[in-house]
Amino acid sequence: MILKSLPKKQIRVFLVLTLITIILASAPWWVSRADIRLLGEFYSFLALAVLWNLLAGYTGLISVGQQAFVGVGGYAMFIVTAKLGISPFLSVPISMLAAALIAGVFAPLLFRLNGAHFAIGTWVAAETISLCFFMVPELGGGAGMSLPTDVVKSIASSRAMREMTIYWLMLGLGLGTIFAVYALLLSKTGLALMALRDNEIAAASLGINIWKTKFVMYIAVAAATGAIGAVIFFQKLRISPESAFSLNDWTIIIIFIVVIGGIGKLEGAIVGTIVFFILRETLADYGVVYLIVLGVFAIIIMMFSRKGIWGMFEEKFKRSLLPVTREP
Amino acid sequence: MDNSLLRINNLSSGYGDFQALFDVSFCLEKNSVLGLVGANGAGKTTLFKSILGLLPREKSMIQFQRQDIGHLSANKLAGLGIAMVPEGRRLFSSLSVYENLQIAADYGRKGYWTIERVFELFPILAEKQKMPSLSLSGGQQQMVAIGRALVANPEVILFDELSLGLAPTVVNDVYAAMPSIIESGISAILVEQDIERVRKISKNLVCMREGKIVLSGAASQFTKEQLTTAYFGE
Amino acid sequence: MNFIELIIQGILLGGLYALFAAGLSLIFGIMRLVNIAHGDFIILSAYIAYLVISYTGVHPFIALLLVIPIMSMLGYMIQRYILNRTMGDDILPPLLVTFGLAVIIQNTLLTTFSTNTHRLTAGDIDTASVGILDMHFGLLPILTFFVAIIIIFGLELLFSYTKIGRAFRATSDDREMASAIGINTKHVFAMAMALCFCVISVAGVLLAIRSSFDPFSGPARLIYGFEAVIIGGLGSLWGTLVGGIILGIAQIFGAHISPSFQILAGHLAFFIILAVRPKGLFSKVE
Numbered sequence: 001m002i003l004k005s006l007p008k009k010q011i012r013v014f015l016v017l018t019l020i021t022i023i024l025a026s027a028p029w030w031v032s033r034a035d036i037r038l039l040g041e042f043y044s045f046l047a048l049a050v051l052w053n054l055l056a057g058y059t060g061l062i063s064v065g066q067q068a069f070v071g072v073g074g075y076a077m078f079i080v081t082a083k084l085g086i087s088p089f090l091s092v093p094i095s096m097l098a099a100a101l102i103a104g105v106f107a108p109l110l111f112r113l114n115g116a117h118f119a120i121g122t123w124v125a126a127e128t129i130s131l132c133f134f135m136v137p138e139l140g141g142g143a144g145m146s147l148p149t150d151v152v153k154s155i156a157s158s159r160a161m162r163e164m165t166i167y168w169l170m171l172g173l174g175l176g177t178i179f180a181v182y183a184l185l186l187s188k189t190g191l192a193l194m195a196l197r198d199n200e201i202a203a204a205s206l207g208i209n210i211w212k213t214k215f216v217m218y219i220a221v222a223a224a225t226g227a228i229g230a231v232i233f234f235q236k237l238r239i240s241p242e243s244a245f246s247l248n249d250w251t252i253i254i255i256f257i258v259v260i261g262g263i264g265k266l267e268g269a270i271v272g273t274i275v276f277f278i279l280r281e282t283l284a285d286y287g288v289v290y291l292i293v294l295g296v297f298a299i300i301i302m303m304f305s306r307k308g309i310w311g312m313f314e315e316k317f318k319r320s321l322l323p324v325t326r327e328p
Numbered sequence: 329m330d331n332s333l334l335r336i337n338n339l340s341s342g343y344g345d346f347q348a349l350f351d352v353s354f355c356l357e358k359n360s361v362l363g364l365v366g367a368n369g370a371g372k373t374t375l376f377k378s379i380l381g382l383l384p385r386e387k388s389m390i391q392f393q394r395q396d397i398g399h400l401s402a403n404k405l406a407g408l409g410i411a412m413v414p415e416g417r418r419l420f421s422s423l424s425v426y427e428n429l430q431i432a433a434d435y436g437r438k439g440y441w442t443i444e445r446v447f448e449l450f451p452i453l454a455e456k457q458k459m460p461s462l463s464l465s466g467g468q469q470q471m472v473a474i475g476r477a478l479v480a481n482p483e484v485i486l487f488d489e490l491s492l493g494l495a496p497t498v499v500n501d502v503y504a505a506m507p508s509i510i511e512s513g514i515s516a517i518l519v520e521q522d523i524e525r526v527r528k529i530s531k532n533l534v535c536m537r538e539g540k541i542v543l544s545g546a547a548s549q550f551t552k553e554q555l556t557t558a559y560f561g562e
Numbered sequence: 563m564n565f566i567e568l569i570i571q572g573i574l575l576g577g578l579y580a581l582f583a584a585g586l587s588l589i590f591g592i593m594r595l596v597n598i599a600h601g602d603f604i605i606l607s608a609y610i611a612y613l614v615i616s617y618t619g620v621h622p623f624i625a626l627l628l629v630i631p632i633m634s635m636l637g638y639m640i641q642r643y644i645l646n647r648t649m650g651d652d653i654l655p656p657l658l659v660t661f662g663l664a665v666i667i668q669n670t671l672l673t674t675f676s677t678n679t680h681r682l683t684a685g686d687i688d689t690a691s692v693g694i695l696d697m698h699f700g701l702l703p704i705l706t707f708f709v710a711i712i713i714i715f716g717l718e719l720l721f722s723y724t725k726i727g728r729a730f731r732a733t734s735d736d737r738e739m740a741s742a743i744g745i746n747t748k749h750v751f752a753m754a755m756a757l758c759f760c761v762i763s764v765a766g767v768l769l770a771i772r773s774s775f776d777p778f779s780g781p782a783r784l785i786y787g788f789e790a791v792i793i794g795g796l797g798s799l800w801g802t803l804v805g806g807i808i809l810g811i812a813q814i815f816g817a818h819i820s821p822s823f824q825i826l827a828g829h830l831a832f833f834i835i836l837a838v839r840p841k842g843l844f845s846k847v848e
Contacts, residue, residue, distance in 0.1 A: 116596030119596070121836075123785065127825075131826040131829070135823075256662075288673060292666050299659050299662040299666075302658050302659050303644065303655075403741045406742060411742075423731055431728045480743060
């Protein structure tokens with residue numbers, strides 16, 4: 001039904017994306033094992049970046065605490081598989097639910113803070129949750145825990161098969177997130193979001209309930225982030241409060257990806273993730289230098305061209321990979 | 329002999345993609361008052377904002393004492409002697425009456441006008457000098473705004489909608505101060521809705537409509553009908 | 563440990579948090595800017611003090627005479643040449659720039675000084691304590707608390723009675739009008755950041771004498787300062803002191819229950835205040 005109402009341009013985009021999905025899904029048969037891992041990581045960063053971008057670029061909610069939901073998603077997966085014996089695949093929706101629940105508890109409090117204070121508030125929330133996990137000895141406290149062998153085996157019996165399964169899960173989540181966010185932006189809600197992004201007061205006067213829209217988006221993004229968290233820790237097989245709630249991995253890098261790629265643009269997250277992986281792999285021998293380079297890069301972009309790499313490209317060539325504007 | 333103090337040359341400006349001023353040119357002579365009239369949206373406030381550098385303009389579009397100043401920022405223009413009494417007064421809300429004058433004196437030029445002289449001009453302000461500026465009545469706030477412009481000892485003051493939102497008797501009080509201001513050697517551009525009042529006080533008149541100048545010349549030469557037609561359009 | 567002793571210890575700890583918070587509160591009040599790298603600048607000043615001391619061997623308090631000018635110059639330049647370019651209606655660019663600065667500082671400190679922890683020694687002050695009745699309090703926390711009060715009092719005086727103080731307030735009220743009366747608002751913003759960095763320097767050195775620090779100690783200091791600001795209410799420096807004290811008391815009581823509960827107790831106090839008084843205790847900002 002949605003497809004029928006869309007102009008040709010968008011149908012073409014959906015077809016191209018489907019083709020890309022098929023090609024990437026066949027990767028395990030023609031890409032090395034190490035690169036499969038890297039690709040899997042790529043999808044998870046891509047998905048997190050698309051989600052953070054949706055939040056910051058469209059609803060104006062700048063969160064520095066998305067690691068809360070990666071961590072809660074990861075821990076929820078560990079708890080239900082290792083402690084309750086639930087199937088790993090069923091654990092993903094449970095992780096989503098857990099992350100959404102936590103977001104639902106904190107959102108009404110955090111929404112009392114404005115702008116930049118909201119950002120730091122989300123960080124405090126993530127720290128608070130992380131500290132709680134430190135205090136549960138059943139989950140290994142600060143040392144964390146490993147996924148029991150029988151759970152690992154229940155993903156897939158052989159190691160190769162398991163890695164492929166996790167790869168597909170990550171691919172599914174990465175591209176699924178892009179599909180879902182793209183579809184959302186094309187929908188009526190997407191229109192409201194773009195109105196919200198462009199002018200909050202005008203959007204309110206059009207009858208858009210700002211608080212509710214932001215709340216729903218915050219919860220939805222948290223849920224999706226939770227799912228990604230669960231799958232990330234499938235791959236890692238070990239969890240600790242420090243790795244689960246890492247500000248560095250799940251938020252700082254993600255923010256840099258979006259800022260460099262182009263905030264408020266779906267394509268920006270894709271471009272940013274590619275730039276990030278190129279930088280990280282080239283500077284792999286120089287420790288944390290890539291983080292410093294990313295930081296400098298992000299500052300320069302904020303000072304001179306807020307639209308990021310994709311924004312500059314779009315402005316120059318008047319082209320869009322994933323057009324969200326409707327033709328008149 | 330060139331008697332110009334502030335000259336506007338083909339000024340075009342606006343907000344982003346929206347152009348609000350089209351080739352505006354006029355000249356304010358030394359020791360004179362220039363009345364600027366026009367309906368809402370005619371571009372008067374836009375004109376003031378672009379003179380002060382709060383909106384984009386080019387270097388040669390504005391000349392002050394025969395120097396190009398269209399590239400200078402607002403604080404530099406204040407240093408040259410251009411002051412403003414803005415629409416809505418815009419007093420500093422966390423500063424007292426005295427402090428509003430004091431800060432303008434801090435950053436302004438030295439000269440005839442001091443805080444004491446402003447208190448002589450508007451005695452009521454001396455009584456209320458310790459009060460928070462926004463606790464004053466509209467007319468008293470307007471006096472503070474005028475005083476704030478005066479203590480900087482400018483060459484020219486841009487008055488924007490001096491009587492807007494004030495009771496008629498209060499407007500008379502405010503306008504009663506104008507002669508002493510002009511006598512002290514300060515020139516003025518006066519934006520005002522009350523055409524009759526402007527005509528009485530100004531030497532020259534400029535009438536704007538839709539971002540363009542539709543009429544300009546010596547105030548005495550225009551009849552009321554001519555002005556009304558220019559003001560509202562055909 | 564009796565109840566009163568814990569309360570007093572919490573109040574004294576609150577002095578340190580008020581020092582973290584005062585700078586944040588100051589720059590938010592003047593330019594509506596939130597500096598995510600605030601804590602990292604506190605740690606940076608501790609490292610600068612460490613360098614000064616290891617080259618000259620002076621007492622940390624003497625080292626401050628060099629740390630303050632270096633840091634305030636740095637603050638001035640960061641505001642003037644980087645942050646001012648991003649200030650506007652959109653809060654995202656300045657926020658992300660300070661976020662980038664935080665990451666750059668942490669990782670530069672890491673590559674320069676490694677993850678080893680450092681601590682400044684200040685002679686007898688480190689361990690000296692004051693006994694009242696049968697209670698004992700460290701001299702350093704007492705000193706820190708009074709430094710916090712003096713600094714907040716000094717800032718209030720500066721805001722009320724000096725030319726730059728009036729310029730801070732006027733620019734905060736109406737930036738456009740401030741420049742129309744001749745104030746160079748870019749310079750005023752940079753001066754505000756320089757002033758903030760003076761407070762940061764003092765906070766950094768006092769922190770570094772009191773506990774050991776490493777390149778990643780900054781974010782926690784930002785969070786404590788932030789919590790104190792929000793608990794106290796935006797725009798009020800004395801509120802910030804009260805916010806710091808409430809946070810300090812919560813943490814001391816948390817630590818009394820279990821050492822691992824200290825930080826969490828502070829966070830919980832923050833969320834409780836946010837739930838019952840979302841504007842904080844003494845907010846002046848609408």
